[in-house]
Amino acid sequence: MSELKFPEHFIESLKDQPGFDELKFTEVHKKNNPPTSVRINPNKKTGFANTQPIPWCKEGYYLTERPSFTFDPAFHAGCYYVQEASSMFLDTIFRQIKRDYDAPVKVLDLCAAPGGKSTLLASAINNNDLLVANEIIKTRVPILTDNLTRWGNANVVVTNNDPKDFGRLPGFFDVMVVDAPCSGSGMFRKDTAAMDEWSENNVSLCHQRQERILADVYTTLKEDGHLIYSTCSYSAEENEQILDWLCETYNIESVRVAIDPSWGIVETQSERHKAWGYRFYPDKVQGEGLFAACLIKREPALNASTYKSKFQKLNPKEIEPLKKYLLDSDSLHYFKVGDDWLAIPEVHRDSMIALQQALYIKKSGVRIGRMAGKDLLPDHELAMSLLINEDQFNSVALDKEQAIAYLRRDNINNLNTAKPGWSLMTFENHILGWAKLLPNRVNNYYPKELRILSTEARIKSQEPRQ
Ligand SMILES: C[S@@+](CC[C@H](N)C(=O)[O-])C[C@H]1O[C@@H](n2cnc3c(N)ncnc32)[C@H](O)[C@@H]1O
Numbered sequence: 001m002s003e004l005k006f007p008e009h010f011i012e013s014l015k016d017q018p019g020f021d022e023l024k025f026t027e028v029h030k031k032n033n034p035p036t037s038v039r040i041n042p043n044k045k046t047g048f049a050n051t052q053p054i055p056w057c058k059e060g061y062y063l064t065e066r067p068s069f070t071f072d073p074a075f076h077a078g079c080y081y082v083q084e085a086s087s088m089f090l091d092t093i094f095r096q097i098k099r100d101y102d103a104p105v106k107v108l109d110l111c112a113a114p115g116g117k118s119t120l121l122a123s124a125i126n127n128n129d130l131l132v133a134n135e136i137i138k139t140r141v142p143i144l145t146d147n148l149t150r151w152g153n154a155n156v157v158v159t160n161n162d163p164k165d166f167g168r169l170p171g172f173f174d175v176m177v178v179d180a181p182c183s184g185s186g187m188f189r190k191d192t193a194a195m196d197e198w199s200e201n202n203v204s205l206c207h208q209r210q211e212r213i214l215a216d217v218y219t220t221l222k223e224d225g226h227l228i229y230s231t232c233s234y235s236a237e238e239n240e241q242i243l244d245w246l247c248e249t250y251n252i253e254s255v256r257v258a259i260d261p262s263w264g265i266v267e268t269q270s271e272r273h274k275a276w277g278y279r280f281y282p283d284k285v286q287g288e289g290l291f292a293a294c295l296i297k298r299e300p301a302l303n304a305s306t307y308k309s310k311f312q313k314l315n316p317k318e319i320e321p322l323k324k325y326l327l328d329s330d331s332l333h334y335f336k337v338g339d340d341w342l343a344i345p346e347v348h349r350d351s352m353i354a355l356q357q358a359l360y361i362k363k364s365g366v367r368i369g370r371m372a373g374k375d376l377l378p379d380h381e382l383a384m385s386l387l388i389n390e391d392q393f394n395s396v397a398l399d400k401e402q403a404i405a406y407l408r409r410d411n412i413n414n415l416n417t418a419k420p421g422w423s424l425m426t427f428e429n430h431i432l433g434w435a436k437l438l439p440n441r442v443n444n445y446y447p448k449e450l451r452i453l454s455t456e457a458r459i460k461s462q463e464p465r466q
Contacts, residue, residue: 004026004030004032005195006026006029006195007196007198007199008186009199009200010195010198011026011201011229011279011350013200013235013236014222014234015236017046017236017279018076018266018268018279019266019268019279019283019284020234020281021118021283021284022226022262024284025054025281025282025283028189028194028282028413029188029189029281029282030285031168032189034084034189034190034282035063035085035105035286035398036062036065036066036082037054037060037062037063037082037084037085037287038060038061038063038080038081038082038089038104039057039060039061039080039081039083039084039085039088039119039120039123040059040060040061040079041059041079041080041102041119041123041151041152042059042123043101043123043152043153043361043386044077044078044079044386044430045079046074046079046080046428048061048063048067048080050063050064050065050178051064052064053065054085054088054286054287055260055262055263056088056089056091056259056263056265057085057089057092057120058091058095058455059091059123059246059418060083060085060088060091062085062286069082070452071404072273072428072451073398073400073404073407073427073428073430073432074151074427074428075284075401076407076432076450076452077150077384077427077430077431077432078149078150078151078152078384078450079430080246081115081116081119081147081151081235083116083120083300084116084190084287084288085286085287085288086186086280086285086287086288086289086290087116087117087120087230087232087287087288088110088120088229088292088407089125089265089280089292090117090120090121090177090228090292090311091120091291092258092259092277092334093228093257094120094121094124094175095124095178096257096258097175097226097228097255098124098125099299101174103138104126104128104129104130104347105129105130105171105174105175106129106132106173106174106175106351107121107125107129107130107173107174107175107176107177108131108134108166108172108173108175108176108177108217108220108240109121109131109133109134109177109179110134110163110166110176110177110178110179110213110217110353111134111135111136111178111179111181111213112133112134112135112144112158112179113135113140113141113143113144114140114143114144114147114423115133115143115144115147115148115151116258117148117177118131118133118144118148118156118181118403119139119147119148119151121133121177122148122151122153122155123151123153123154126156127155127345128155128345129155130156130157130351131153131155131156131157132156132157132158132159132173132355132359133148133156133157133158133159134158134159134160134161134166134359135159136160136161136162136163138160140223141158141362142449144158145158145362145363146449146450148363149186149192149363149380149381149384150384151384152384152385152386153386154332154343154344154345154365154366154385154386154387155344155345155348155365156363156364156365157165157352157355157361157363157364157365158361158362158363158364159355159359159361159362160360160362161359161360161361162216163213163216163217163319164216164217165168165358165359165360166216166217166219166220166358166359167216167217167219168305168358168359169220169286169305169354169355169358169359170219170220170301170302170303170305171219171220171221171222171223171300171301171302171303172220172222173221173222173225173288174222174225174226174355175222175225175228176217176221176225176226176227176228177228177230178213178214178217178227178228178229179230179231180194180206180209180210180213180214180229180230180231180238180366181206181209181210181213182197182206182210182231182232182233182238182318183202183203183233183235183238184196184197184198184232184233184259185232185233185235185289186231186232186233186234186280186288186289186290186291187288187289188333189282189288190288195278195364196383201231203235203237203238204237204344205240206233206238207235207237207238207241210231210238210242211242211245214227214229214242215248218226218250218297219301219302220301220302221295221297222297222301222429223298223299223301223364224297224301225296225297225301225329226251226255226292226294226295226296226297227246227294227296228292228294229242229246229292229293229294229295229299230290230291230292230293231290231291231464232288232289232290232291233289233291234279234281234289235421238291239268239277239279239291239293240268240270240271240275241270241271241295242268242278243273243275243277243293243295244270244271244273246275246295247270247272247273247275248272248273249416250297250299251297251299252295252296252297252298252299252428253295253296253298254273254274254275254293254294254295255276255294255295255296255309256269256276257278257292257294259278263266264281264284264285265278265279265280265284265285266278266279266280266281266284267279268325274376275293275295275374276294277291277292277293278290278291278292278293279291282295306352306359307353307354307356307357307358308353309353309386314334314335314336319334321376322334322341322343322371322373322376323370323377324389324392325378325382325388325389325392325393326343326366326368326387326388326389327374327386327387327388327389328345328377328387329389330343331345331346331347332345332346332387333346333349333352333365335352337367337389339370340367340368340369341367341368341369341370341371342364342365342366342367342368343365343366343368343387344364344365344366344367346454348365352364352365363381366381366382366385366387367379367381367382368381368382369382376422378393378422378434380433380434380445380446380447380450383431383432383433383434384431384433388431390424390431392435393422393423393424394419394421394422395423395424395425395426395431396415396423396424396426396435396437397426397427397429398412398425398426399427399431400427402415403425403427403432404442404452406425406433406435406444406446407432407444407446407450407451407452408451408452409444409448409451410444411441411444412425412435412442412444413441413442415437415442419437420437420438420439421436421437421461422434422437423435423436423437425446432433432446433445433446433447434446
């Protein structure tokens with residue numbers, strides 16, 4: 001057991017919290033062996049040896065050991081996401097409330113980078129639903145877009161906005177997930193450095209910021225729409241007290257989530273309004289600290305603004321040559337950004353018009369590529385997308401060594417059997433990206449910014465942090 005010193009006043013501040021067991025909580029932090037868990041992409045399935053299902057998430061699994069994710073091509077193909085198990089509880093909440101909606105839903109993930117909850121939501125929604133994943137901090141947007149590009153869903157938009165910008169879209173969303181920035185105590189076991197930043201004062205500052213974020217974004221939720229609120233903090237100020245503040249400030253009701261007692265999750269109620277909350281303690285569940293709650297807005301939203309299309313009028317002749325590269329190509333809306341062609345399911349056309357005018361969009365639907373004469377210069381997003389019509393492209397099956405060389409953006413020659421031209425590089429039937437095969441060499445088009453560097457830093461950064 002290693003030396004462990006919690007920040008001053010931390011343990012005292014938790015003493016009266018429901019379900020808090022000081023002895024067991026301290027022991028589990030001393031042992032410091034957090035479980036490794038992954039969530040499988042249901043559309044790009046892959047397998048792991050020796051797994052155990054995570055009971056509150058359909059596609060979540062504990063692994064008995066931590067493999068080198070960096071050197072696993074299936075990771076880069078978007079076959080799974082490395083995610084802390086407690087965070088996957090969103091799956092239980094979302095699937096439960098989704099049953100109340102007959103029509104397609106629009107979902108906002110407000111604090112989305114690096115994309116753990118967004119990729120979970122992308123798998124839980126249907127094709128006619130839409131996910132908007134937003135991140136306020138510009139430097140954190142690329143990791144979010146990369147993770148969602150790998151995941152492959154076409155009905156996803158990534159934005160880079162301040163929560164108050166969503167005031168331009170009153171009553172737009174049916175479901176809003178606010179995975180708020182917090183004091184981070186729930187991550188102490190995995191990230192002991194987080195302990196240095198913890199203080200009672202920081203908890204109060206986080207509480208104020210959480211109220212501000214929720215107040216800024218509240219109008220974008222529809223009447224009878226659901227708000228899912230979560231933190232990775234144990235402090236009541238950031239959790240149950242936020243629920244009481246919401247109930248006092250708005251006409252909003254708490255939703256009780258059905259959980260199985262064997263899961264070890266502690267159900268709590270806020271002091272004044274008895275709003276339901278769900279606490280994860282690492283001595284009771286196989287996972288890190290988390291708090292989650294679900295509420296439903298019971299007041300009319302302001303009238304939605306109307307937005308007129310800014311899309312260029314397109315000549316159907318221009319779109320025709322693109323269609324063969326995509327599955328379900330007649331059900332898509334095509335548009336151009338600069339010289340690049342993009343596509344999103346046609347059902348989201350009006351939503352795209354509103355989003356384009358209200359927000360700063362960083363990614364929408366699938367970037368297909370650009371036409372050079374009659375030829376398509378295909379984009380990496382197309383290769384990763386679930387919409388790609390693979391029959392239209394040559395592909396080369398790489399062995400593990402070649403796949404890693406490709407993902408490093410090294411030279412990959414000796415592809416003797418391959419035909420010249422654009423070709424998909426695959427590993428065990430999973431697409432990794434593009435290469436252009438020339439008679440005497442191979443041009444590697446794997447995006448430079450995604451290439452494997454020799455450390456594991458990139459993969460670790462996929463997991464949620466503050
Ligand atoms: C807990 S993390 C989100 C983790 C993410 N939901 C996931 O599952 O991968 C909180 C996010 O909120 C963002 N954030 C920080 N300050 C914010 C603010 N004032 N408004 C909105 N988001 C903020 C952070 O940049 C961070 O990406």
